[in-house]
Amino acid sequence: MTPSVYVLEYHLVNYRRTWRSSAFSSLVLPLLTMLGFGLGVGSFVTGGVEGVPYLQWMVPGLIASTAAQVAVAESTWPVMSCFTWVKSYFAQAAAPLRPADILGGHVAFMLFRVLASAAAFLMVAFCFGALRSGWSLLVLPIALLLGAALAPLVAAYTASVTTDMYLAVLFRFAVLPMSLFSGVFFPIESLPTGLRWVALALPLSHGVDLSRAATLGLDPGPGAVWQVLYLLAWAVAGWFLASWRYRRRLVI
Amino acid sequence: MNSLIHARGLVKRFGDFTAVDGIDVDVRAGEAFGFLGPNGAGKSSTMRMIGCVSPPSGGELRILGMDPRRDGPAIRARLGVCPQLDNLDPELTVLENLVTYARFFGIPRRAARERAAELLDFVQLGERAGSKVDPLSGGMKRRLTIARAMINQPDLVLLDEPTTGLDPQARHLVWERLFRLKQQGVTLVLTTHYMDEAEQLCDRLVVMDGGRIVAEGSPRELIEAHSTREVVELRFPTDDQGTYAGKLEGIGERVEVLPDRVLLYVGDGDGALTEVHRRSLSPSSSLVRRSSLEDVFLRLTGRTLVD
Amino acid sequence: MLPRLLPALDGMARRSAAVAGRNVAALRTAYWLVLLGGLLEPVFYLFSIGVGVGALVGEIPLPGGRLVGYAEFVAPAMLASSAMSGALTETTFNFFGKMKFMRLYEGMLATPVRPIEIALGELSWAMLRGSLYSAAFLVIMVAMDLTTPLRALAAFPASVLVGFAFGALGMTVSTLIRGWQDFDMISAGMFVLFLFSGTFIPATAYPDVLRWIVEVTPLYRSVDLIRGISLGSLGFVQLLDVLYLLAMLVGGLFVAGRRMERLLCR
Known part of the structure; x- marks a missing residue:
């Protein structure tokens, strides 16, 4: 466990140099989305959604979607860089660290980034009056869980591909459609049945659902337990896949 | 005029800094000519001016009888350039690197392919034709760059530090190929800060220091005169x-x-x-x-x- | 004069084509996938926002007061945005990568190829790619009954013009870039334009000052032009849009060529 902390420390120290530009893209861009869609398009959604004003309806979804995007962003190019460009994983592997420590430390950093972005966004949403309930704080652990469902799995993918072009492919074919069709901007109930099942199979829609229940102060019902367990299953599977891929790359 | 390169009082300035400070050079057809000097002596700046990618700040310069300021493209059509840092295309294969480069000279595709295959054999990379550039060793990359510089059957080949950064075995292989070119009558102009390289390859050389030429002659003449x-x-x-x-x-x-x-x-x-x-x-x-x-x-x- | 000029132009075209040809030779499996992804991106947005959110919005009023379906309103904006982002990505990220990271242009400049020919070659490649995207997207628009085939045909050259204008702008921008950190700014700039250029709601919905700012941005002019064509509501304003984009194209190419000369031929 402790060796992972050293790895986390390494990533945190590195982050001190780049936090400004990353804070920019992981906070300012979602904020603009909130303004553009939540307020802009929202002003044309006269009836609201499910009896809720559009801004309040879409903001929890946007927070979950931001958490997911930060998790994926942190587990793609940075991981590729640690393997291929800067090769810091190999430097770490030369120290008395096991692949699982290296992975664990890095994933911890990714989750830190997810949590920080979600927290910042939550505060801004509060200022815009987009939160309706004290339960909104639960958005933070939900974001963390969603990040954990995605980050290790995507890190496993990154560790397995040969060029960074496949990362662009992941973003365009998986991350973008997932963000657009997981009930962030419109209810997934209006998707055709087949697509709805795809959306339900991906983790983001559950993160959106849970976050929305939290900020609107609704009772999510017993289904919420299953949603949490489903996200946990993704996290565990992702962890095992990633440790396997990391061992393959680092122990030669 | 039978000098391929003719320079009188050639100067290159970058702002206040004078990289090349009035040099006179004549390179004749068929010879191997060297610029010898430490880093920062002005060799690379001189080479870039000869390669017509850097306009001279002063003095006279004629390449193949033409004016680099006016006839840049026409001169470059007859030059082969092997830069100090390999700038091969990492997204293309070894063969494609040569063929696409040939297209920049307007060489028809079919002729380009034939010539590329010949050159790959010449630099002993025929078996790697389909490989990407990245996995090649430093010596292989340099040989590929040399092959690329030969794609247009140039009258004059410019080699900037052709063996810097290579291990001894790879260096000898490059020297041996360059020596072959020299025997075929290709005019070579190279810069180097390696003595052994200059002695191996150059018929005639100038020693540069601080942007000036401090001595000129064949390696033997220089040694006899100054040591x-x-x-x-x-x-x-x-x-x-x-x-x-x-x-x-x-x-x-x-x-x-x-x-x-x-x-x-x-x-x-x-x-x-x-x-x-x-x-x-x-x-x-x-x-x-x-x-x-x-x-x-x-x-x-x-x-x-x-x- | 003319007999001298023609071979010169011919050589220029041939060498520019050779520069573009390099990119064709570099096409690989993964790159094809990235290209396909670029094609799908506006389609994803069209379905998510145009259709999905459109069901919540219903109809939206044009400046003239005419009501149109939300998907009809959003689709031409997605076309213009994808022409913009395709052209900017190719001429900034990829162009900069080739210039600084792979140092490809140094190699090219040792041949008879001149800086302006590199600029033209890269731009025509970006445009070839962008035109394919636009054509495919227009086919989808017609198939979804968001415009008529005739209007789609007319919108095609307009979208090519949009691509060229942004391509020229991108080349100028990439000669000013200092390093990778500036790309965050470019992405952010593109995203801001994408969100606020009258793409998802009419510019008239903004407060007055904001609206004026929005209306002078290049993406707004592009959206205005293509939407005018695809919805069949053309006027003098669209002529202004065309002039605006032409000026951007010529100005961008001129500045980019000069700056490249200075950057690469020092």
């Missing part, structure tokens, strides 16, 4: 080699003190070494060797080439 036949290298078991300089006075023509050793410039090395021992000086190591361009450079500038 002695042999050199004795002595290392003494002390931090300050200079304390021994006085005690060596009178042996040979000249004594040079370097931080880690003392050089004696003499006609007869073994005789000089006997004299050193007769004066009961006991160096921890000693070596007698032939004079090289390194010694010429040291003599001309008071500095060693590779710091």
Whole structure:
């Protein structure tokens, strides 16, 4: 466990140099989305959604979607860089660290980034009056869980591909459609049945659902337990896949 | 005019900094001509001006009888350039690198493919034709760059530090290929800060320092004019080699003190070494060797080439 | 004069084509996938926002007061945005990568190829790619009954013009870039334009000052032009849009060529 902390420390120290530009893209861009869609398009959604004003309806979804995007962003190019460009994983592997420590430390950093972005966004949403309930704080652990469902799995993918072009492919074919069709901007109930099942199979829609229940102060019902367990299953599977891929790359 | 390169008072300035400070050069067809000097001597700037990618700041320059300012594309059509840092295309295969490059000269695709295949054989990369560039070793990349420079059957090939950064075996392979080109009558112009490279490849060279030419001639002529036949290298078991300089006075023509050793410039090395021992000086190591361009450079500038 | 000029132009075209040809030779499996992804991106947005959110919005009023379906309103904006982002990505990220990272242009400049020919070659490649995207997207628009085939045909050259204008702008921008950190700014700039250029709601919905700012941005002019064509509501304003984009194209190419000369031929 402790060796992972050293790895986390390494990533945190590195982050001190780049936090400004990353804070920019992981906070300012979602904020603009909130303004553009939540307020802009929202002003044309006269009836609201499910009896809720559009801004309040879409903001929890946007927070979950931001958490997911930060998790994926942190587990793609940075991981590729640690393997291929800067090769810091190999430097770490030369120290008395096991692949699982290296992975664990890095994933911890990714989750830190997810949590920080979600927290910042939550505060801004509060200022815009987009939160309706004290339960909104639960958005933070939900974001963390969603990040954990995605980050290790995507890190496993990154560790397995040969060029960074496949990362662009992941973003365009998986991350973008997932963000657009997981009930962030419109209810997934209006998707055709087949697509709805795809959306339900991906983790983001559950993160959106849970976050929305939290900020609107609704009772999510017993289904919420299953949603949490489903996200946990993704996290565990992702962890095992990633440790396997990391061992393959680092122990030669 | 039968010089391929003709420069008079050639100058290159970057702002306040003068990289090339008025040099005169003539390179004749069929010769291998070298610019020798340490880093920052102005060799690369000179090469870029000759390659018509850097306009001269002053003086006269004619390449293949043309004016680089006006006829850049026409001149470059007949040049082959091998830059100091390989700029091969990492997204293309070895063969595609040559074929796409040939297209920039307007060489028809079919002719380009034939020529590329011949050149790959020439630089002994025929078996790697379908491989990407990245996995190639440094020496292979350099040979590929040399092949690329030959794609348009140039009248003049410019090689900027052709073997810098290569291991000894790879260097010899590059030298051997360049020597073949020279035998085929290709005019080579190269820069180097390696003495052995200049001695191996150049018929004639200029020694550059601080943007100026400090000497000119064949390697043999330069050594004869600026050094002695042999050199004795002595290392003494002390931090300050200079304390021994006085005690060596009178042996040979000249004594040079370097931080880690003392050089004696003499006609007869073994005789000089006997004299050193007769004066009961006991160096921890000693070596007698032939004079090289390194010694010429040291003599001309008071500095060693590779710091 | 003309007999001298023609071979010169011919050589220029040939060498520019060779520069573009390099990119064709570099097409690989993964790159094809990235290209396909670029094609799908506006389609994803069209379905998510145009259709999905459109069901919540219903109809939206044009400046003239005419009501149109939300998907009809959003689709031309997605076309213009994808022409913009395709052209900017190719001429900034990829162009900069080739210039600084792979140092490809140094190699090219040792041949008879001149800086302006590199600029033209890269731009025509970006445009070839962008035109394919636009054509495919227009086919989808017609198939979804968001415009008529005739209007789609007319919108095609307009979208090519949009691509060229942004391509020229991108080349100028990439000669000013200092390093990778500036790309965050470019992405952010593109995203801001994408969100606020009258793409998802009419510019008239903004407060006055904001609206004026929005209306002078290049993406707004592009959206205005293509939407005018695809919805069949053309006027003098669209002529202004065309002039605006032409000026951007010529100005961008001129500045980019000069700056490249200075950057690469020092």
